[in-house]
Amino acid sequence: MLLRFCLYGFLKNQRYYESFLVLAFLEKGLSFFVIGLLVAFREVAVNIMEIPSGAIADVWGRRGSMMLSFLAYIASFLLFGLAASPPVLFAAMFCFAVGDAFRSGTHKSMIFTWLRLMGRTEERSKVYGFTRSWSKLGSALSVILATVFVLLSDSYVYVFYISIIPCLASIANLAAYPKELDGETLPGVDLSRLVGHVRVTFGRAFRIGALRRLIFESMGFEGVFHAAKDYLQPVLKAVALAAAAQVLVAENLTDTQRSALLVGPVYLVLHLLSAVASRNAHRVVELARGEDGATRLLWGLVVVVFAAMAAAALGEAVPALIAAFVALYVLQNLWRPVLVSRIDRLSKPEQGATVLSMESQGRRLATVIIAPLLGLAVDAAAAQGELARFWPVGAVGGLVALGFFTRSGLSSTR
Numbered sequence: 008m009l010l011r012f013c014l015y016g017f018l019k020n021q022r023y024y025e026s027f028l029v030l031a032f033l034e035k036g037l038s039f040f041v042i043g044l045l046v047a048f049r050e051v052a053v054n055i056m057e058i059p060s061g062a063i064a065d066v067w068g069r070r071g072s073m074m075l076s077f078l079a080y081i082a083s084f085l086l087f088g089l090a091a092s093p094p095v096l097f098a099a100m101f102c103f104a105v106g107d108a109f110r111s112g113t114h115k116s117m118i119f120t121w122l123r124l125m126g127r128t129e130e131r132s133k134v135y136g137f138t139r140s141w142s143k144l145g146s147a148l149s150v151i152l153a154t155v156f157v158l159l160s161d162s163y164v165y166v167f168y169i170s171i172i173p174c175l176a177s178i179a180n181l182a183a184y185p186k187e188l189d190g191e192t193l194p195g196v197d198l199s200r201l202v203g204h205v206r207v208t209f210g211r212a213f214r215i216g217a218l219r220r221l222i223f224e225s226m227g228f229e230g231v232f233h234a235a236k237d238y239l240q241p242v243l244k245a246v247a248l249a250a251a252a253q254v255l256v257a258e259n260l261t262d263t264q265r266s267a268l269l270v271g272p273v274y275l276v277l278h279l280l281s282a283v284a285s286r287n288a289h290r291v292v293e294l295a296r297g298e299d300g301a302t303r304l305l306w307g308l309v310v311v312v313f314a315a316m317a318a319a320a321l322g323e324a325v326p327a328l329i330a331a332f333v334a335l336y337v338l339q340n341l342w343r344p345v346l347v348s349r350i351d352r353l354s355k356p357e358q359g360a361t362v363l364s365m366e367s368q369g370r371r372l373a374t375v376i377i378a379p380l381l382g383l384a385v386d387a388a389a390a391q392g393e394l395a396r397f398w399p400v401g402a403v404g405g406l407v408a409l410g411f412f413t414r415s416g417l418s419s420t421r
Contacts, residue, residue: 008121009134014180015114016142021173023153023166024087025146026274030266031087031163032096041093045100050375052104053111054368060108068189069113073181076113077174079106084174088167111367117188119351124187131348132298133289139344143282147275154271158264218353218362222369224302225346227411228309230373231404232339234381238400239332242325243273277336284340291341298349305342306412310405312338317401323394331401377403 024031032045063072079102086099118135122128153166260268295301316331318324350366384399391398 008185009138011180011184012114012118012121012134012138013141015177016138017145017148018173018177018180019110020142020145021149021152021170022146023149023156023170024084024163026150026153026270027157027163027166027267030263031166034163034263035090035096037093037096045096047375048097049100049104049107050371052101053107054371054375056105056108060111060113063109069117070181070184070186070189072109072113073117074178076106076109077177077181079103079109081171081174084167084170088164115347115351117184120188130289131351132292132344135347136285136288136344139288139340140282140286143278143285143340147278147282150271150274150278154267157267161261161263163263218350221346221350221353222366224411225366226369226373227407228306228339228342228346229370230377231407232335233370233374234378235400235404236332236335236339238385238397239273239329242328242332242394242397243269277333280333280337281340284337285344288341288344292345298345298352301345302342302349303412305338305345306408309335309338309342309408310412313401313405313408315401317398317405320398320401321391321395323392325394328394328397335404 032041037045060072083099083102083106086095086102090096090099115135118138119128119131122131122134127134152169156166156169157163291304292298292301295304312331312334316328316335319327319331346366350362381400381403384403385396388396388399390396
């Protein structure tokens, strides 16, 4: 079964569009403002459906919920590829949000159900980190393949169509999962039972202080991470385009093809390092003598990384600034398996997917709030220099991390 879990993660992250999504929208003639509206619409749509989708997975079965997720992704990729107007793109983004909502938290619950059935619950961080590492390896391969697709087609659109293939393979893989991984489902349940399930789980999540704290921790870490991580792209662009002009100008490549050659290697390295980090998250737990100790250690490292990021930006120290972003990716992939394991430890088995969906909803909400504020801060610092303008990314991230780091020594999740 562990092999199927790893295959799921590997196939799920064959997201050929991911490294070129914004460029694909620009190729369709969209402005950055409309692109921003699309992203905001996706986050809001996922947030609206997040907890109900998790409850449906808990009540009606996780396998069906997961297969519905990939059917929604397929619909979105078809619409993204065919779209010639913003309304169609919004419809595509809605389908994508449905896929995200029905997938989020559900597969993790299936892994933890299997661990309970096998009597291996103490291996939560190790097993989840191992399967997550295969997700990151899938991401690394997807970057290579996507780069090849863009180079051959001289277009970003085809990466959407090709992304349908791993979705079909994912549905076939999920169909072979044993029924026991659906958890304790309730046949013939009505809407009132579904609403009651959400209400009871929500009440438990916020009644138990340690579980409530974990959801807020996720909002702090993941909210800042997802708002900050893409600022690596303009940093790299400022450095790489000059080199590309010197190295690639004689190759008669189009701008689309050049961008593929620049984006590919950087994201390949990031995904490979992320895979190594995820696979070794359990070692951090062992080193820190427990998940609570590991959490405090990682929060401390995040404070250091964000502080270094702010200092490097102000000093326009390019290597240090890029290294800080890379380190942030690595820490996120060490931190995530530990957080998910801690949440599962405090959740009832039949409420696992719902609680994890609450966590996912919280971090998405945090991203919606933090991202525009961070953008305003970076715009306001534009006069300080091309790279110095990014110091607020490190400053805001550092302050949030420092707050959780100082509090992590005052409470635990036991």
